[in-house]
Amino acid sequence: MAAESMPNITLEVLRYLPEGDAEPVFQQYEVPLREDWVVLDALNHIKDHIDGTLSYRWSCRMGVCGSCGMMINGTPVLTCAAFLTSFAPGPIRIEPMAHFPVVRDLVVEVTDFVDKLQEAKPWVIRQEEKPLSEGEFRQTPEELDDFKQYSMCINCMLCYSACPVYGLDQEFSGPAALALAQRYNKDNRDQGNAERMESLSNDEGIWGCTMVGECSEVCPKHVDPAAAIQQYKLDGAANWWKSLITGKGK
Amino acid sequence: MSYTLHHPKWHRNAKPIFWWIRRWAYIGFIFRELTSVAVAYFAILLILIYRSVQSGPEAYAELLQSLSQPSMIALHTVALLTVMYHSITWFNLSPKAMVVRLGRWRVPDLMIAGGNYAAWFAISATIAWLYVAG
Numbered sequence: 287m288a289a290e291s292m293p294n295i296t297l298e299v300l301r302y303l304p305e306g307d308a309e310p311v312f313q314q315y316e317v318p319l320r321e322d323w324v325v326l327d328a329l330n331h332i333k334d335h336i337d338g339t340l341s342y343r344w345s346c347r348m349g350v351c352g353s354c355g356m357m358i359n360g361t362p363v364l365t366c367a368a369f370l371t372s373f374a375p376g377p378i379r380i381e382p383m384a385h386f387p388v389v390r391d392l393v394v395e396v397t398d399f400v401d402k403l404q405e406a407k408p409w410v411i412r413q414e415e416k417p418l419s420e421g422e423f424r425q426t427p428e429e430l431d432d433f434k435q436y437s438m439c440i441n442c443m444l445c446y447s448a449c450p451v452y453g454l455d456q457e458f459s460g461p462a463a464l465a466l467a468q469r470y471n472k473d474n475r476d477q478g479n480a481e482r483m484e485s486l487s488n489d490e491g492i493w494g495c496t497m498v499g500e501c502s503e504v505c506p507k508h509v510d511p512a513a514a515i516q517q518y519k520l521d522g523a524a525n526w527w528k529s530l531i532t533g534k535g536k
Numbered sequence: 537m538s539y540t541l542h543h544p545k546w547h548r549n550a551k552p553i554f555w556w557i558r559r560w561a562y563i564g565f566i567f568r569e570l571t572s573v574a575v576a577y578f579a580i581l582l583i584l585i586y587r588s589v590q591s592g593p594e595a596y597a598e599l600l601q602s603l604s605q606p607s608m609i610a611l612h613t614v615a616l617l618t619v620m621y622h623s624i625t626w627f628n629l630s631p632k633a634m635v636v637r638l639g640r641w642r643v644p645d646l647m648i649a650g651g652n653y654a655a656w657f658a659i660s661a662t663i664a665w666l667y668v669a670g
Binding site: 454 | 561
């Protein structure tokens, strides 16, 4: 279709300029409603041809890097995976991801998430290393199934924007960090369960989750953080009973 | 080499009190949380029934009389439906929390939820039988 005959769609983009604006304001842009364009393409069109001052994050444009998450009509989504035609006739309202401080326009500050990710210790922890001569760690397909879906997380933080618990209490560890902790807890090569339980079995950790379930709904990689946290709670409760009966550990 | 952390003037949005009316999923969540009130109510009612039974036949008859008022029947009908909604959504969520393996076989979600329903119906049927037979 020729560009001249193509219909337009209106994008209402939340702008925030820390040098001047006291409050963010919506700015409207008209962009071509192309069938093969996602919202990210429309933002790139604005940046390249209409308003070069618009700021936002993106990188891979293929749902892998997790950097182009934004609120579209109030729902957290990856803008590289949201076709313009899905929102026709518009307007499409684009805002920065909810529950994070806004640095500028659609760019949010992510340090809090990165800190929480580190607290969850999302790496293999070994209490004792085995010598190389003993060979590799063996894992059955069933053992891999226990955690594989959680390892698909791309740290896009959409689940944090969907989680009202995190929105109300920023101390909450949040869905992705807890799901990644569970990913390593369920890995038979890992021996860090007790260490993670120590830092995450509290009101700001697994017990802070009230099971709203929206984290799993918005995840672009079909990870189910809500399930991970509920399983973690079951492990935590079993651990508590065990320590009560045996008087050992936590 | 030391550096100064750049800290621009961030904008933070406070979460409004009625944040939950913006999405159906959140409304559903709040409604489910509120059904816990009905669960608590039935627990209190059970304690009241137990206390009246302990106090003697007159106290028990008096309690039954007050519970047979149309307004109380209406209240309990709503409370029962609410508790059933609470129970059904709880049982449906149970496979999310429970990963059961028998050897290398993982028990399907449907069987975990079904097990909960089966236990629910078996216990309810037993109580009903005790009531009818007694």
